[in-house]
Amino acid sequence: MPKYEIRPYEDGDEDLILDTFNLVFRENDANFQPRSFEEWEWAHTKNPGGVRLWLAIWAGQVVAQYGSQPSRTWIDGEERVFAQIIDSMVHPEHRRGLKRPGLFVQVAHEMLSATCGPDRDLVTYGWPNPQAWRIGKAFLGYEMVRMQCFLSRRIDEGPRELPSEVEELHSFDQQARWLYDRCSGPWGASIIRDETFLNWRFFEHPRFEYHALGVRDDEGILRGYVVVRTAQWHLPERSLIVMDWLVPPDEVAVGLSLREGLMALGRQLDAAVTLATFPEWSPWFARFQEWGWLVYPSDYLMSGRNNVAKHDMYWLRDNWWYQLAEMDII
Amino acid sequence: MATDSFGPVSAEAQLEIREYRDGDEVAILEAYNRIFSAVVPGFRPRSLEAWRWQFLENPAGRRMWLAFDSDGRVINQQAGVPLRMRFDGEAAVWTQVVDSFSDPEHRSGLKKPGLFTIAAMPFSDNYGGPDRDAVMYGIPPRDAFRIGQKFLGYEAVRNQNKLVLMSDRASLGSAGGVDVEEVERFPESIVELFEAAAPRFGAATVRDATYLNWRFRHPEREYSRAIARRAGKIVGYAVYREGEFDHSRDGLVCDWLTAPDQPEAASALWAWLAESSFECGVERLVAVFPETAPDWVAFQLAGFRAERTRFYMVARAYRRPYDMRWLYRNWYYTLGDLDRC
Numbered sequence: 001m002p003k004y005e006i007r008p009y010e011d012g013d014e015d016l017i018l019d020t021f022n023l024v025f026r027e028n029d030a031n032f033q034p035r036s037f038e039e040w041e042w043a044h045t046k047n048p049g050g051v052r053l054w055l056a057i058w059a060g061q062v063v064a065q066y067g068s069q070p071s072r073t074w075i076d077g078e079e080r081v082f083a084q085i086i087d088s089m090v091h092p093e094h095r096r097g098l099k100r101p102g103l104f105v106q107v108a109h110e111m112l113s114a115t116c117g118p119d120r121d122l123v124t125y126g127w128p129n130p131q132a133w134r135i136g137k138a139f140l141g142y143e144m145v146r147m148q149c150f151l152s153r154r155i156d157e158g159p160r161e162l163p164s165e166v167e168e169l170h171s172f173d174q175q176a177r178w179l180y181d182r183c184s185g186p187w188g189a190s191i192i193r194d195e196t197f198l199n200w201r202f203f204e205h206p207r208f209e210y211h212a213l214g215v216r217d218d219e220g221i222l223r224g225y226v227v228v229r230t231a232q233w234h235l236p237e238r239s240l241i242v243m244d245w246l247v248p249p250d251e252v253a254v255g256l257s258l259r260e261g262l263m264a265l266g267r268q269l270d271a272a273v274t275l276a277t278f279p280e281w282s283p284w285f286a287r288f289q290e291w292g293w294l295v296y297p298s299d300y301l302m303s304g305r306n307n308v309a310k311h312d313m314y315w316l317r318d319n320w321w322y323q324l325a326e327m328d329i330i
Numbered sequence: 331m332a333t334d335s336f337g338p339v340s341a342e343a344q345l346e347i348r349e350y351r352d353g354d355e356v357a358i359l360e361a362y363n364r365i366f367s368a369v370v371p372g373f374r375p376r377s378l379e380a381w382r383w384q385f386l387e388n389p390a391g392r393r394m395w396l397a398f399d400s401d402g403r404v405i406n407q408q409a410g411v412p413l414r415m416r417f418d419g420e421a422a423v424w425t426q427v428v429d430s431f432s433d434p435e436h437r438s439g440l441k442k443p444g445l446f447t448i449a450a451m452p453f454s455d456n457y458g459g460p461d462r463d464a465v466m467y468g469i470p471p472r473d474a475f476r477i478g479q480k481f482l483g484y485e486a487v488r489n490q491n492k493l494v495l496m497s498d499r500a501s502l503g504s505a506g507g508v509d510v511e512e513v514e515r516f517p518e519s520i521v522e523l524f525e526a527a528a529p530r531f532g533a534a535t536v537r538d539a540t541y542l543n544w545r546f547r548h549p550e551r552e553y554s555r556a557i558a559r560r561a562g563k564i565v566g567y568a569v570y571r572e573g574e575f576d577h578s579r580d581g582l583v584c585d586w587l588t589a590p591d592q593p594e595a596a597s598a599l600w601a602w603l604a605e606s607s608f609e610c611g612v613e614r615l616v617a618v619f620p621e622t623a624p625d626w627v628a629f630q631l632a633g634f635r636a637e638r639t640r641f642y643m644v645a646r647a648y649r650r651p652y653d654m655r656w657l658y659r660n661w662y663y664t665l666g667d668l669d670r671c
Contacts, residue, residue, distance in 0.1 A: 146489040147658060149621055280638035295636040297621035314472050317489055
């Protein structure tokens with residue numbers, strides 16, 4: 001094995017990272033669109049949760065990378081960090097087989113041992129492809145939280161105008177955190193939905209266009225929101241994808257208004273179906289089924305790696321609230 | 331992989347570790363009933379008759395390794411229920427791991443393989459393999475999964491969900507032209523239904539009369555069986571009983587199979603299930619399918635709703651290239667493929 005320099009990201013590495021990224025991720029994706037500097041910057045250095053990138057350098061090239069996207073997370077009554085593993089790669093000329101995984105595992109170990117632990121990033125998670133899952137399972141402690149099911153419903157004929165009580169939001173303010181605090185009490189763990197996270201995640205994204213709908217009460221206080229985008233993803237048809245849904249479960253009327261709002265928006269945006277996901281324990285998982293959404297399987301696997309025994313996969317499955325906002329590729 | 335008891339044995343213990351032999355059942359049952367009665371609230375001791383049904387009368391054979399202490403007491407067991415499978419178009423045997431236990435008097439920590447694996451390792455080595463039992467599976471308790479993952483190659487196939495129909499929610503379609511008849515035994519011709527349905531599944535238990543008439547004629551559990559026929563030809567069947575699954579007492583759809591493109595067969599059998607359960611005061615009807623099975627969506631369209639269970643479906647595949655993703659996508663099973671029904 002050549003002698004690699006393995007180290008955290010430093011200012012100025014961006015171009016080298018992007019060169020390798022656009023080479024690697026083009027390999028198996030006929031529709032691959034090269035990542036721009038702005039997208040890279042958004043995903044990493046502009047992430048309000050911080051930067052976690054470890055690189056292997058050889059002969060002036062980035063030949064491997066293992067990284068995560070950390071997010072402030074409320075868990076067991078305190079603020080900690082959950083980090084989504086993203087953008088892991090090895091240059092094709094520096095790969096080895098599963099039995100001798102070599103560089104990928106080496107870089108991953110460096111990153112995970114430097115950033116994870118009971119007093120550091122508490123949980124890493126991600127949506128690995130089959131190859132990354134095999135290696136992660138064998139060498140990096142990846143385990144299955146769940147095979148991800150999606151709720152889906154066709155968008156039938158109906159009004160194209162938003163209900164009068166539903167408004168389009170163009171940014172989030174401090175009320176998002178108030179709403180999050182009203183919702184998150186029963187959740188064991190969840191990434192904190194506040195204006196910093198939400199505006200970065202959705203409104204500052206350099207490529208994807210997201211739409212946010214909100215419902216306010218008579219005093220102008222935000223009672224619930226939904227963030228969506230359209231894409232042909234997972235299903236063959238153009239879909240309205242629910243990226244984030246935040247409504248107190250007992251405020252069914254707010255949920256109903258947002259449901260009607262997202263269906264109207266779907267019609268405006270020529271989407272054929274809607275797609276959403278909720279933890280199975282969420283009242284919204286049951287409520288959406290009552291509203292006609294059916295539960296379908298997918299090949300997406302939510303993988304986790306815990307650093308405190310209590311937060312094992314059973315615990316994460318049964319206590320961690322997440323949405324598609326927690327998936328970087330969509 | 332149902333175990334609640336595990337741990338390493340003290341170094342001084344003299345153990346005999348071996349496969350089951352005729353006559354061991356008395357010692358096994360004594361240990362099983364003693365150990366589980368101490369940890370399972372409301373535990374009902376297992377009878378010798380029920381034990382014989384599960385382990386000696388299974389037409390697919392028996393799978394059992396035991397560890398005995400110097401007094402001849404069973405202190406650890408790893409047992410399984412083998413099933414004849416259609417696996418990627420070929421005949422194969424898979425084993426559901428059940429009734430694994432170890433004596434609490436001989437336990438210690440989890441770090442070493444310990445007592446739990448004393449019988450489990452030879453069990454796996456002797457029965458599992460590409461040309462032997464190709465897959466072992468189960469829905470173990472949390473601690474057993476952790477140990478199995480660490481020492482025995484267990485992996486999660488999926489978080490196991492279930493489908494639940496409330497009595498006021500059924501939305502049954504027309505059963506036009508399909509008649510349902512309750513039967514005491516399944517006829518030999520039931521295998522034709524399986525052969526018609528099997529191409530849809532990458533892997534499934536061979537649902538023939540031999541299997542069905544063993545599986546659903548339990549000495550202590552009362553099952554109801556119904557066959558759906560169109561013009562005399564079998565187009566589906568269902569098995570029902572009231573029982574406990576996932577800490578809830580409900581009407582259980584213990585087994586289910588319908589011919590492809592016969593939606594009326596499903597409607598007719600749902601009506602029979604509704605009659606068997608709701609009209610007898612049961613409030614919920616529960617079924618288990620993989621989300622990847624066609625029945626998963628069909629049941630939702632009939633009014634069932636998806637809910638979580640506390641289980642992961644767990645397996646170990648001994649034959650390449652079959653892995654958990656393949657099992658997730660291709661394996662058809664119902665509650666009847668689990669010993670909890």
